[in-house]
Amino acid sequence: MILGVASILVVAVITILVATEVIKAKHYPYCIGIMALGLVYSTTMLGDYVVGSDIQGELAVSQIALSTGWDFLNGTTSGGIGGSITSIVMGFLVPWLSKLSSIDAIWIYKAILPLFLVGVPVILYYAFKEQIGSKRAFYASLFFIVMPVYSLEIAQIAKSMVAEFFFALMILAMVGNWSLWYKGTIILTCLILTIICHYTVGIAALLYLLGIVMVRLATSKSKWGLFSFKRIPVAILSIIFILCSGTFYVYYHYASKGAINQQLSFVSSSYSTLASNRLDEAKAKHEEEKADVADEKKKIGTSSMAVSSNITVSKEADNPSEAANPSEAIATDVEPYSKEHGHLVLAGTGLDFIGQPIEGKIFRIVQYLTQLLIVIGAGYLLFRHSRYKFTAEFTAGVGCSFVLLLCGVFVPHFDLLINITRIYHMSLFFLAPMLVLGCEGVANGSTKNEIYND
Numbered sequence: 001m002i003l004g005v006a007s008i009l010v011v012a013v014i015t016i017l018v019a020t021e022v023i024k025a026k027h028y029p030y031c032i033g034i035m036a037l038g039l040v041y042s043t044t045m046l047g048d049y050v051v052g053s054d055i056q057g058e059l060a061v062s063q064i065a066l067s068t069g070w071d072f073l074n075g076t077t078s079g080g081i082g083g084s085i086t087s088i089v090m091g092f093l094v095p096w097l098s099k100l101s102s103i104d105a106i107w108i109y110k111a112i113l114p115l116f117l118v119g120v121p122v123i124l125y126y127a128f129k130e131q132i133g134s135k136r137a138f139y140a141s142l143f144f145i146v147m148p149v150y151s152l153e154i155a156q157i158a159k160s161m162v163a164e165f166f167f168a169l170m171i172l173a174m175v176g177n178w179s180l181w182y183k184g185t186i187i188l189t190c191l192i193l194t195i196i197c198h199y200t201v202g203i204a205a206l207l208y209l210l211g212i213v214m215v216r217l218a219t220s221k222s223k224w225g226l227f228s229f230k231r232i233p234v235a236i237l238s239i240i241f242i243l244c245s246g247t248f249y250v251y252y253h254y255a256s257k258g259a260i261n262q263q264l265s266f267v268s269s270s271y272s273t274l275a276s277n278r279l280d281e282a283k284a285k286h287e288e289e290k291a292d293v294a295d296e297k298k299k300i301g302t303s304s305m306a307v308s309s310n311i312t313v314s315k316e317a318d319n320p321s322e323a324a325n326p327s328e329a330i331a332t333d334v335e336p337y338s339k340e341h342g343h344l345v346l347a348g349t350g351l352d353f354i355g356q357p358i359e360g361k362i363f364r365i366v367q368y369l370t371q372l373l374i375v376i377g378a379g380y381l382l383f384r385h386s387r388y389k390f391t392a393e394f395t396a397g398v399g400c401s402f403v404l405l406l407c408g409v410f411v412p413h414f415d416l417l418i419n420i421t422r423i424y425h426m427s428l429f430f431l432a433p434m435l436v437l438g439c440e441g442v443a444n445g446s447t448k449n450e451i452y453n454d
Contacts, residue, residue: 003045007038011146018138025134029122032141036118039151044114050106052156061090062105066098072255086255087159088196089113094158109158117154117161121145123168128433130175131390136440140432143370149425163198166190167205171429174212175231175391184236191244196251199260200418204404204426206248209241211400212393219392226385227392237393374431377438378402384441394430401427 014031017023023031043051050059064070070091085091097112098105121141128137144150154160170190173183191209195202216234219227252260356364378398381390407414408423 003038004042007035007042010038011035011142015142018135025138028134028138029125032125032138032145033118033122035142036121036145036151037115039145040114040117040155041111043151043155044110048106050109054157055109058087058090058158059105059109061085061087062094062098062108065091065095066105070095074257086252086260087198089159089162089198093162113158113161114155116165117150120164120168121150123165123172124429124432127168127172127175127394130177131394132388132433132436136433136436139436139439143435144428144432147425147428149421153419153421154425157198159198160201163194163201166193166197167201168429170194170205171394171397174237174393177231180232180236183232184240187232187237188240188243191240192247195244195248199248199252201426202248204418206241206245207404208397208400208430209237209244211403212396213237213241215396215399216392226382226390226395229389230392232393370435373438373442374434375438376441377434377436378431380437380441381434388437397430398434401430 014023014035018028018031050056061070072086072091094105094108094113097103097108101108103112121144124144125137125141128140131137132140154164167190170187173186173190176183178186191202191205194205213234215227216230216237220234252258252264381388381395381398385395404423405427408420
């Protein structure tokens with residue numbers, strides 16, 4: 001509790017000192033690291049045991065690996081262990097660190113692995129800096145940190161902490177001004193490490209890379225300045241995607257007797273069945289509507305005004321509560337959507353706003369404002385991209401993030417594959433700078449000078 005309050009105060013003080021330029025740009029990475037460390041440790045250092053549900057199974061895998069070795073080929077994913085048995089973090093890294101340092105595995109989870117998560121916003125700061133300059137990169141990294149999912153949810157999933165570190169490093173290599181040899185080697189290595197650390201983050205990284213490749217190919221002949229600044233040939237990105245996709249398939253084909261690949265096949269077949277059922281339902285509904293229209297045409301000409309009046313009176317008499325309680329009508333309209341999406345999706349889209357207490361409404365309003373600023377920032381980038389130095393790869397990543405969020409909102413049961421909060425968190429690897437651009441677009445959108453400066 002004390003550490004949490006102190007961490008929030010540190011974040012507030014550092015932000016004020018940066019805003020007033022007491023802290024200079026060269027110290028921004030250290031400030032970001034300090035703020036991230038305080039917020040992450042305020043979760044992981046609670047008590048003398050690991051904090052969270054997923055991390056319990058992860059610790060069990062590491063303790064088994066310490067005593068009998070890591071049998072990642074034949075290990076089971078049942079018993080609450082889940083996909084942790086397939087992660088190199090649980091099976092190899094934690095036992096190795098524990099033996100090397102003589103530190104109990106519990107404290108490796110509580111104190112050492114969180115340092116990888118602390119490194120994520122620091123790495124992203126350098127990636128953001130390449131696009132929008134140092135001060136705006138600081139604010140974008142700050143936004144990434146203060147979103148609760150960073151320190152409250154990801155800090156409870158050890159394999160995600162390590163996987164996201166390598167994912168962030170992959171992004172930095174993609175947009176950084178490095179030699180082509182280093183960029184290709186680091187992107188390939190980091191993506192492979194992301195995959196074998198956590199299959200969920202690995203899938204997200206592969207999808208991002210695929211999206212970036214597709215956008216690069218689609219805009220290869222475009223003269224639009226938004227995609228003119230390229231850091232790495234699309235052919236190299238394509239080769240990396242093919243190699244890493246093969247790595248994913250082979251690794252998870254053998255890991256834990258192919259349990260992860262079997263789960264992914266089941267998900268794929270489930271969505272194919274769902275799509276087929278939806279198509280049949282749409283056809284049936286269309287035929288039903290055609291029949292209704294035909295019936296209505298037959299009834300036209302029979303004292304429509306009187307009938308309409310009688311229907312109105314009857315409806316109000318039969319359903320007096322509908323007019324008196326509009327929130328119930330809203331709940332009825334939302335019900336079909338809520339059956340296919342979790343309550344967090346309803347919160348994120350505002351569909352549960354009416355029934356929330358005042359503090360819940362305030363929290364949601366703040367979240368909706370940040371989401372609105374992100375959308376404004378993306379629009380601002382479209383028309384004012386010359387003021388910044390966004391690379392084609394990062395811009396494509398921004399588009400992929402919006403697609404990912406739309407899938408979470410509109411694709412049925414998509415949030416069962418990964419929590420919508422984690423989907424939003426992953427999107428911020430590219431969308432965090434959009435919040436800063438949104439603020440600038442609202443504050444000084446009429447400015448004619450170049451905004452990028454460092």
